[in-house]
Structure formats: C-alpha cells, structure tokens
Amino acid sequence: MTPESLIATLGSMRHAGSVFGVLFSNGTEEIFSDLAYSPERVEVMVSVLDDIIAYFDQEGRNPDILSFCYDGGNLLLVLLKGHRLVVLHHHADEVDFIAKAAGSFLKDYFTGEAVRSWDASKEADDLHQHQRGGDMPQNTGMSDHPADPSAPISPAR
C-alpha cells in the first residue's frame, strides 16, 4: 500500500457514516491521524490506549477488537501485529460495518507490507547474486583480470 492509497483509504473511512476520527499507528509511531481533538487530548488518549494494550500484554491476553460505547460517542480499537487503528464514531449501530472496514484495511495494509518486504529482499538477493557474480573471478581465480594479482591462477588444462 502506497502512502497515497493509505491516506485515501483512511481518509474515506474518516468521512464515512458518522465517523469523526481515525488514528492509525505502529506502536508509538503515528502513521495517519485525523481526529477532531486537540493534540494534547490525542496525546492523552494515546497514552491511555498504551496502558490498556500494556495491561492486556501483561496478562498474556490478546484481544484484537475492542468496542466502547458512550452516551457521547463510540470508540473502536483494532489491534494487529503491533499496529492499532482507532475509529471514533457517533452511531453505535455502525460498529460492525466499521470493524469490517477496519479489518479489510489492515489486511490490505499488511499484504502491501509483505509484498514490499518481499520485493526488498528480492532486490537484496539480486544485488548479492550480482556481487557474488562479480567476486567469482577472484574466488575461483578464473578471471582474465583477477582483482588480486597475487591470487593464484589455476593453470589451464
């Protein structure tokens, strides 16, 4: 998932239904934030979420979706692979739709991440192969132009 598509997807979630805030982060690293709160309040909310997640970790528990409903609004928290997606919304009835959309987003996000890391490791492999190819003459002594002139050269048969 490119940064542009991430912003587009979470941006459209932010404006869907009665949603009034979206926060996506990897641990403490904020990836996307569009919340109708002051930065100070967001900071406090994040610190409470940190405490909640730490508590479950400490208890050896692993909930992946938590939904909190209040008279003044609702909060959905989705946790996956160290990432968290928080969605604030007004209508409690929308919670299942939001949970489904959040789950789909995370699935796409991690698919994108997996493909990206696959590409990166493939590139690293290719580079390594290329370098090994370059080293081969030195290693085998079969090059016409050995990098190390003192390296032994196998006699031709």
Next chain:
Amino acid sequence: MAEGEESENEVLKEALERGEIRFFTAGRGSASGKSGREDTARFAENLMTLQECAILLGEQLGMHAVASATLYEKSETVGFCFDQNSNPQDPHVAGGMVNRRMSFREFNRSIRDFIDR
C-alpha cells in the same frame, strides 16, 4: 461435586455446544450467572478490565457515561451493558460471554433483551 454445580456445568456445556451467550449480572462488587463459579469468575475479571478501560478512555475523551463495552479475543466475544434502569448511584450491569465472534450489534441487543426480561 454438588448437585447445583453439576447443573451449572450442564448450562455451560450446553451453551458452549450451541454457541449461545452465557449471561451474567453484576452490581455492588459481585457477579452472578448460571454457568458455574469458574465461568462467572472469568466474566467478573473481564468485566472489571473492560469497565476500567472504558471509564479511563471515556474520561479522557469527554464521552460522558459508559453505555457498553465489548471485545473479541480469539474466537470469543465478551462484553457488558449498563442497566439503564438501575440507580446511577448503585449501577447494575449485565454482560455475556460466547464462544464465537458475534456481531457487536447482535451481542449488545441480546444483552439488552436479557436486561429487559
């Protein structure tokens, strides 16, 4: 095993087999349910955790009173709703646990129905 406990375990066994919600009530620091002591203790633990999380978050976000909280963990749904008919000074809650992922709406509606029963 006492006769009461045996029948309570029957309730638990049947609910697990059918994927039905085991309902509980709580107030004044104690919880009660029909699916056995251990199951009720598990609910009470979940209730305390969820209540604490909900209250902390609600306070920080200025969301006013907590209405309900639910979580999915593995293949289980656990949650509670405040009984809005109870005295705000002495609030009662009803909650449930079920061994499958139920939609949040359906789960909360079932608990509200249980409260109204």
